[in-house]
Amino acid sequence: xxxxASKPDVVVLDYGSGNVRSxxxxxxxxxxxxxxxxxxxRAMDADGLVVPGVGAFAAVARALRxxxxxxxxxxxxxxxxxxxxxxxxxxxMFEASTEPGAGDAEGLGEWPGTAxxxxxxxxxxxxxxxxxxxxxxxxxxxxxxxxxxxxxxYGVQRWEMVDTTGGRMTPxxxxxxxxxxxxxxxxxxxxxxxxxFHPEKSGDAGAELLRNWVRSLRSA
Ligand SMILES: NC(=O)CC[C@H](N)C(=O)O
Numbered sequence: 259x260x261x262x263a264s265k266p267d268v269v270v271l272d273y274g275s276g277n278v279r280s281x282x283x284x285x286x287x288x289x290x291x292x293x294x295x296x297x298x299x300r301a302m303d304a305d306g307l308v309v310p311g312v313g314a315f316a317a318v319a320r321a322l323r324x325x326x327x328x329x330x331x332x333x334x335x336x337x338x339x340x341x342x343x344x345x346x347x348x349x350x351m352f353e354a355s356t357e358p359g360a361g362d363a364e365g366l367g368e369w370p371g372t373a374x375x376x377x378x379x380x381x382x383x384x385x386x387x388x389x390x391x392x393x394x395x396x397x398x399x400x401x402x403x404x405x406x407x408x409x410x411x412y413g414v415q416r417w418e419m420v421d422t423t424g425g426r427m428t429p430x431x432x433x434x435x436x437x438x439x440x441x442x443x444x445x446x447x448x449x450x451x452x453x454x455f456h457p458e459k460s461g462d463a464g465a466e467l468l469r470n471w472v473r474s475l476r477s478a
Pocket of ligand 1: 311312313314315345346357382409410411412413
């Protein structure tokens, strides 16, 4: 996909998150022209916006708001323009986290729900896990049986969004994984997608997932 001089294919939002460089490299390998920036105009104009995230939920939510990343996400979604959250970038698309220090830190609340500590004997969940992807998933096309790399202690363990439109709303596609309990591994909800795992650290399967997302930008 070749971007015009006026805009990149993908902007990775540069707001101090720790995994931006690896995300940029992985997206470039997926065939996208990528720009790392916090410039809101560039973030709005790009075909896709990636919101990476590592570290504490509250710090990520605060840093995102400090560059008005919340505004970029909301305006893009209002216009049906694709956004991909990664790791804490998935968690902050929900309402909250019970992570210490999160206190009353609010996520963007694009989906109802809370990230809660995984009830497993060993936390963080650090390693490769398989996922249960629903039929029709675009992100997991051709890779639904693969394993992906996770590094997290919190996860959204209940999907709380309900369809109040009587079936007129296209239901979100929720992919699950398990570590002590089932948790949301990925969501595809119209223009908003997110993964709890790190596709940029998930080898060939992660690279294919990013290629699937970059290809979907063409039809957005
Ligand atoms: N990989 C991370 O940065 C961890 C994210 C989050 N603090 C969690 O433990 O779930």
